[in-house]
Amino acid sequence: MAEFEYGPVELYLVGFEGDRPDPGTLEAIGELVEGGEIRLLDFLVISRELDGSVLITEFEEVSDEYGFGTVELEAIGLVAEEDAHELAQGIPPGTSGALLAIELVWAKRLASRFAQSGGLVLQTERIPAPVVNAALAEAEGE
DSSP, rough: OOSSOOOOEEEEEEEEESOOOOOHHHHHHHHHHHTTSSSEEEEEEEEEOOTTTTEEEHHHHHTTTTTOOTOOOOTTSSOOOOHHHHHTTTTTEEEEEEEEEEEHHHHHHHHHHHHHTTTOOOOOOOHHHHHHHHHHHHHOOO
């Protein structure tokens, strides 16, 4: 039986004003972790200063402040510093972003089942929610 230790991992870079995610964002992440829908593998806060410089804050430095005191990351360091600096280029100067490495627990189960039956996931592609919603709204309007 093919049982994977980890499933597919997605990187989410969520932008926000100031130097910390808003309470609603933190609450949503906490609910998904507690509900077992995702596993939080790595979490960084990236701030891009007005001069373009980048400050990276590790999860351990902010976990209690953000209400994640009981959450332990599964793969700290999964996101390399070079990756974080590269992704930081997408953050407008004077704002910040939370970079989350999230394991999709349901996708792990699905990939394991495919492997058990001799199947192999060759490729996946995510279509962002705003794109899907805009396309469907346009299709309904026609």
